[in-house]
Amino acid sequence: xxxxxxxxxxxxxxxxxxxxxxxxxxxxxxxxxxxxxxxxxxxxxxxxxxxxxxxxxxxxxxxxxxxxxxxxxxxxxxxxxxxxxxxxxxxxxxxxxxxxxxxxxxxxxxxxxxxxxxxxxxxxxxxxxxxxxxxxxxxxxxxxxxxxxxxxxxxxxxxxxxxxxxxxxxxxxxxxxxxxxxxxxxxxxxxxxxxxxxxxxxxxxxxxxxxxxxxxxxxxxxxxxxxxxxxxxxxxxxxxxxxxxxxxxxxxxxxxxxxxxxxxxxxxxxxxxxxxxxxxxxxxxxxxxxxxxxxxxxxxxxxxxxxxxxxxxxxxxxxxxxxxxxxxxxxxxxxxxxxxxxxxxxxxxxxxxxxxxxxxxxxxxxxxxxxxxxxxxxxxxxxxxxxxxxxxxxxxxxxxxxxxxxxxxxxxxxxxxxxxxxxxxxxxxxxxxxxxxx
Numbered sequence: 352x353x354x355x356x357x358x359x360x361x362x363x364x365x366x367x368x369x370x371x372x373x374x375x376x377x378x379x380x381x382x383x384x385x386x387x388x389x390x391x392x393x394x395x396x397x398x399x400x401x402x403x404x405x406x407x408x409x410x411x412x413x414x415x416x417x418x419x420x421x422x423x424x425x426x427x428x429x430x431x432x433x434x435x436x437x438x439x440x441x442x443x444x445x446x447x448x449x450x451x452x453x454x455x456x457x458x459x460x461x462x463x464x465x466x467x468x469x470x471x472x473x474x475x476x477x478x479x480x481x482x483x484x485x486x487x488x489x490x491x492x493x494x495x496x497x498x499x500x501x502x503x504x505x506x507x508x509x510x511x512x513x514x515x516x517x518x519x520x521x522x523x524x525x526x527x528x529x530x531x532x533x534x535x536x537x538x539x540x541x542x543x544x545x546x547x548x549x550x551x552x553x554x555x556x557x558x559x560x561x562x563x564x565x566x567x568x569x570x571x572x573x574x575x576x577x578x579x580x581x582x583x584x585x586x587x588x589x590x591x592x593x594x595x596x597x598x599x600x601x602x603x604x605x606x607x608x609x610x611x612x613x614x615x616x617x618x619x620x621x622x623x624x625x626x627x628x629x630x631x632x633x634x635x636x637x638x639x640x641x642x643x644x645x646x647x648x649x650x651x652x653x654x655x656x657x658x659x660x661x662x663x664x665x666x667x668x669x670x671x672x673x674x675x676x677x678x679x680x681x682x683x684x685x686x687x688x689x690x691x692x693x694x695x696x697x698x699x700x701x702x703x704x705x706x707x708x709x710x711x712x713x714x715x716x717x718x719x720x721x722x723x724x725x726x727x728x729x730x731x732x733x734x735x736x737x738x739x740x741x742x743x744x745x746x747x748x749x750x751x752x753x754x755x756x757x758x759x760x761x762x763x764x765x766x767x768x769x770x771x772x773x774x775x776x777x778x779x780x781x782x783x784x785x786x787x788x789x
Contacts, residue, residue, distance in 0.1 A: 385765035385768055385769055388677065388746065388749075388750070389678070390657075390658050390677045390678065390680050390746065391678075391680055391681060391682070391683060393742045393743075393745070393746040394658075394680065394682070394740050394741075394742045394743045394746060395682075395683070395740060395741060395742050396412035396413060396414060396682055396683070396685060396686075396738050396739065396740055397412065397413045397723060397739040397740060397741045398412055398413070412685055412738070413737075413738055413739035414685065414686060414736060414737075414738050415486045415736065415737045415738075416734060416735070416736060417451055417464070417466070417482070417486065417488075417727070417735045417736060417737055418448050418451070418466055418478070418480070418488070418735055419488070420446050420448050420468075421443075422490075423446075423448060423468055423478050424443065424446055426478070426501075426502060426503050427439075427468070427470065427476060427503065430476060430503060431470075435471070435474075438471065439470065442471075445470060445471055445472075446468065446469070446470050447467075447468070447469040447470075447472070447732060447733050448466055448467070448468050448469075448478075448733070448735055449466070449467055449469075449729040449732050449733055449734070449735055450466060450467040450518075450519055450520060450710075450712055450729055450735070451464055451465070451466040451712055451713070451727040451728075451729060451735040451736075451737075452464065452465050452466070452520050452521050452522045452532075452623075452624075452712045452713045452727060453465070453482070453522065453713050453715040453725075453727050453737075454522050454523065454524060454530075454713065454715055454716075455715055455716035455725070459481070460483075460484065461481040461482060461483055461484075461489055462481065462482040462483075462484075462486070462715055462716070462725075463479070463481060463495060463500075463522065463530070464479070464480055464481070464482055464522075464715075464727070465477050465478065465479050465504070465520045465522050465532060466478050466520070466735055467517070467518055467519065467520060468503075473515060474515055474516050475515060475516030475517055475518050476503050476504075476516055476517075477503070477504040477506060477517050477520055477532075477534070478501070478502070478503055478504070479495075479498050479500050479501065479502060479503075479504050480500055480501035481493070481500055481501070482737070486725075486737040488501070495530070495550060496530060496549075496550040496551035496552070496553065497550065497551065497552060497553025498550060498553065504517075504548070505553065506534075506548060506555050514536040514537050514538050514539065515536075515537050516536070517534035517535070517536055517546070518534060518535050518536070518537075518572075519534055519535055519572060519573070520532050520533070520534045521533045521534070521575075521576060521623070521624050521712070521713070522624070522713065523576050523578060523624040524578070525578055525581055525584070525600065526578060526580060526581040527581045529549070529550075529551055529600075530550035530551065531547055531548065531549060531550065531576075531584070532547070532548040532550060533545060533546065533547050533548070533558070533574065533576060534546055534548065535571065535572040535573075541569070542569055542570075542571075543569070543570045543571055543572055544557050544558070544559075544571050545557065545558040545571045545572065545574050546558060547584075547598070547603055556603045557603070558571075558574070558586075558598055558603055558605055559603075559604060559605060560596060560605045560606065560607065561604050561605065561606050572621070573620050573621025574586040574587070574588055574596070574621065575587040575621045575622050575623075575624065575625065575636060575638070576624040576625065577595075577624070577625040577634055577636075577661065577663075577671075578624075578625075578627075579627075579632075579663050579665075579669075581600075582599070582600060582601075583597050583598065583599060583600060584597075584598045584600060585597055585598075585608070585671070586598060586605070587621070587622075587625075587661070587671075588607075588610075589610070589617055590617050590619040590638070590673070590766070591617040591619075592610045592611065593609060593610055593671060593672075593673050594607070594609060594610030594611065595607075595608050595609035595610060595671050596608065608668075608669070609670060609671055617767075618640050618641055618642055618766075618767045618770065619638050619639070619640055619657075619676075619766055619767065620638075620639050620640070620641050620654070621638065621639070622636045622637050622638030622639055622656070622659060622711070623636050623637045623638075623711055623712055623713045623714055624636065624713065624714075625659075625661060626714045626717065628660075628747055628748075628751070629719055631751065632662060632663045632664070632665065633660055633661070633662055633663075633674070633747075633751050634660070634661045634662075634663060635658070635659070635660055635714065635747055636658075636659045636661075636714070637656040637657065637658060637659070637680070637711035637714070637726070638656065638657050638659045638676065638766065639654050639655065639656050639657070639710045639711070640654070640655055640656075640657055640679060640766055640767065640770040641653070641654050642767075642770055642771060651703040651707060652703075652707070653703055653706070653707055653708070654707070654708045654709060654710055655679035655680065655681060655709055655770065655773065656679065656680050656709060656710060656711040656728070657676050657677045657678065657679055657680060657766050657769075657770070658675070658676070658677040658680060658743075658746075658747075659673070659675070659676050659677075659766075660673075660674050660675040660676075660747065660750060660751070661673055661674065662674050662754075674750070674751075674754045674759065675750050675754070675759065676765050676766035676769075677766070677769070678766075678769035678770070678772070678773055679769070679770055679773040680711075681709060682709075682738065682740070684706065686709065686728065686730060686736060686738065687706045687709075687730065706731075707731055708729070708730065708731045708732050709728065709729075709730060710728055710729055711726050711727070711728045712727045712728060712729065713726065713727045714726060715727055715737075717743075717744075719744050722741050722742065722743070722744040722745060723739060723740075723741055724739070724740050724741070724743045724744070725737060725738075725739050726738050726739075726740060
């Protein structure tokens with residue numbers, strides 16, 4: 352972008368709150384009192400490149416399958432325990448690659464990406480690699496911090512005697528540029544704990560909530576990172592009553608800063624790391640909702656992402672406010688062109704019309720000037736994708752301005768309410784209810 356164009360954009364961005372007040376005088380449309388802005392008509396996959404799915408129809412949108420399971424599989428051999436080696440050799444297809452999380456490294460002009468690799472649906476590993484700006488894997492040996500890329504992250508050697516391996520990686524950057532990754536581990540005592548991995552130091556440590564060390568849940572997972580300074584990592588612990596915890600980057604000890612430490616049921620299961628919107632105190636993520644059915648003969652338990660915006664309120668006692676959650680987003684269902692997972696029961700797949708799981712795992716790169724956002728996501732716990740969308744910048748800016756001018760009022764259960772409505776339209780014979788497991 353030329354200098355004059357950049358100056359025009361800056362002037363436009365700064366003046367937006369002034370003239371948008373006159374442009375958007377109408378009230379925000381609502382659904383049962385919740386803001387209903389239909390993100391599926393605003394956020395669309397960009398049409399600027401053509402890719403092909405294996406054994407699937409042509410896609411004109413920027414949708415690309417990531418990672419090659421065969422190449423990753425060859426790197427797993429040193430980590431397979433002897434009693435499983437024969438099984439590993441005889442079942443080459445018994446591997447799942449999903450939950451990709453990535454971040455754009457401006458200094459390297461590449462995406463740094465981590466993905467979960469599961470074998471026999473029992474053991475998990477984390478694979479790290481680089482992608483270029485068009486999401487082509489860059490397969491050259493390089494180190495980033497204490498990690499050799501591409502390669503298996505050495506967390507597994509530390510924990511193989513104590514757990515089944517790391518799951519649900521979320522990669523993010525502190526304000527000074529340090530790379531961190533969170534994941535959860537199922538320990539030998541059957542407790543699932545959140546951990547943080549310092550990429551530079553190559554050290555993983557559990558995240559413990561100091562005040563409630565004796566009250567830790569049996570399952571701790573889905574903490575969603577939100578970075579506001581270079582001293583702390585905030586996590587959205589639970590969206591019910593918006594519970595927030597603050598973890599020190601120095602000692603990894605966490606404390607409650609908002610809400611009560613309870614295990615209130617919620618159908619919101621965490622989401623992608625929050626990213627700051629431009630230079631504001633608003634942060635954006637794709638959370639994901641999960642609803643279950645009351646009909647015992649139907650096994651569909653769909654997951655869908657929803658856009659979430661949180662306001663950070665600085666001060667002596669900083670606070671957070673959830674200002675917006677959208678209805679479920681499906682990107683016009685175009686991402687479901689990808690192959691169906693072989694690792695789930697065929698009944699569950701059929702009950703969900705081959706579209707059980709759609710989750711966005713990272714907002715990897717955001718070009719505000721051109722309104723282009725790169726996202727990573729996975730389909731049916733088996734197909735990792737990168738997509739490039741447009742319309743998100745304008746939608747988020749519109750929501751923030753509506754909130755600033757008092758025309759937007761978020762209610763706590765809006766995401767869940769709209770999620771039920773969305774899923775009932777897709778699968779009318781299902782009787783959905785809230786998943787009791789948070």
